[in-house]
Amino acid sequence: MRRQSSWVPHLADGTGSPAERLAEALGGDILSGVLREDERLPAHRPLAWRLGIGVGSVTRAYALLERRGLVRGMHGRGTFVAVRPDQAGPMLDLATNMPPPMFGDRALARTLTRLAKHVDPGLFNVYPPVAGHLEHRRIMARWLAGMGIAVAPERLLLTGGAQQALNVAVHVARRHAAYAVVEAQTYPGMLGAMRQAGLEIRPASMDNEGMRPAALERILAGRRDRRAVVYLTPTMQNPTTATMTVGRRRDIVALCRRFDALMIEDGVYVHEDDPARPALMTLAPERTFHVSSLSKILSPGLRIGALIPPVGYAGDCLRALLASSLMIAPLSYAMMAQWMQDGTAESVRNALHAESVRRQALVLSVLGAWAVTPSCHAFHAWLPMPAEYAARVVAHAHRLGVTLPPPGMFDAGDGMRGGVRLAFGNVAFRALPEALGRVRQACARRAENVPHDMMAMS
Structure with a gap:
């Protein structure tokens, strides 16, 4: 007798199509361990009847999951879970800021098989252009347009991740600016690039x-x-999760125009077109270096970034990119193109957004008033507290088996406020409640000593 599925049918919340909501619900349960490897999924027609959706929607949902390598179809037998969630290690890592894996082994193998059949050998037999092949720049430009960033492909420079794009922007801006202004708590990779420059x-x-x-x-x-160069992450700032309203963005732009300051905009956490939060590049294209990346919203292993410089600085950025001697591997280009053209990239981006919403809700439910309630979504959270208490929380969490980043690594130098950043994408969802509970225990040990105005208010 054929074994029936144990999965309880449901659709994820949201405004997506029934197929997208079903794929999101199933994908989340697979990655969190609710559904185990080799477990059979419900048959198409009974599932469609249970959920009140069309059979075609079930078929499309299963196809989306198969492209991600989370399920596999077996002719005459049905559809089965194809991946086993990662096992939690002895230390729970809440320090590494990366999204959870959304590609299974089968998805990667299938992509490589397709590339072997269709990829242009010329991509592998010559050095790529410094800023990337024009066709790949067109593909990236279309991808960015879906997130509200309008740019001609010829103005777009492809880089080996966001860090290289930031380094190039700093190198070029250094020739025109004498100092940098940054947020008091900010991305340490950028602090390092500025100090090196x-x-x-x-x-x-x-x-x-x-x-x-x-x-x-x-x-x-x-x-x-x-003259100054101002570095900003206006959406889901790292580490504090702050997001600027359109009014704040316009005020910052007005000041930079008034004092003729350049801007470097870090847009790696932007995942959708939101007219209420326009890019600084859109508001001040003549002075903004815009940086984007695929690693935070698609896959950490796809180390492809994008730099959009102001028109007058494009030549300098191209020369700086050439001097960096780091070009994107042709295979990464080819995989990016394949996933963006066949719909896999959009499916994964949507799934990651839904997963970030789910995980943020869990963080807030466990940590309560300790954590800031963000207005956007990514895979990090911020617990503001004085620096001396933050150091003790990090040390105690480590004794409890949780790794957190050193609190001082984000401090740009004012020393007025500190905090603890949690990165919750690198831990399996089923292990996350335990990890967060340990962090809460570490915070509670200092609760009586932390001034109330230094705790986050939801």
């Missing part, structure tokens, strides 16, 4: 939207004789 760094204080315009104005007004 010899840029003096001035931290600007923050609120729940990120950099405060008044703080930026004081810094720029006090150095009118020196």
Whole structure:
């Protein structure tokens, strides 16, 4: 007798099509371990009847999951779970900021098989152009357009990840700016790039939207004789999760225009077109270096970034990119093109967004007032507290088996406020409640000593 599926049919919440919502529900249960490897999924017609959707929607949902390598179809037998969730290690890693895996082994094998049949050998037999093949730049431009970033392919430079794009932007901006202004808590990779370039760094204080315009104005007004470059992550800032409203973005742009400051916009956490949160590049294209990447919203292993420089700086950026001696592997180009053209990339991007929503809800339910409630979604959270308490929380969490980043690594130098960043994409979902519970225990040990105004308010 054929074994029946144990899965309880349901659709994920949201406004997507029935096929997308079914794929999201099944994919989440597969990756979180609710459905085990080799377990049979429900047959198409009974599942469609149970959910009140068309049989074609079930077929499309299963096809989406198969492209991601999460399920496999066996002719005459049905559809089965194809992956086994990763086992949690002895230490639970909440330090590494990366999304959870959304591609199974079968998806990767199928992609490589298709590429072996159809890829242009010329891509592998010559050095690629410094900024990437024009066709790949067109594909990336179309992808960015879906996230509200409009750019001609010829203006787009492909890079070996966001870090290389940031390094190029800093290198070029250094020739035109004497110092840098950054958010008081900011991405340590950028702090390292600026220090290596010899840029003096001035931290600007923050609120729940990120950099405060008044703080930026004081810094720029006090150095009118020196040009600045301002580094910002306006959406889901790392580490604090702050997101700027359109009003805040316009205020920052107005100040940079008034004082003729350049801007470097880190857009790696943008995953959709949101007119309420326009890119700084859209508001001030003449002075903004925009950086994007596939690693945070698609796959960490696909190390492809994008740099959109202001028109007057494109030539300098191209030369700096050439001097960096780091070009994208042709296979990465080919995989990017394949996934973007066959719909896999969009499916995975949507699935990751849904997973980030689910995980953020869990973080807030476990940590309560300790964690900031963000207005956007990614795979990190912020627990504000004085630096000395943050260091103790990190140390105690380590004794409890949870790895957290050193709190001082995000500090740009003002030393006024600190906190603990959690990165919750690198732990299997079924292990996440335990990891968060240990963090809560570490925080509770310092609760009596932490001033109430330093705790996050939901």
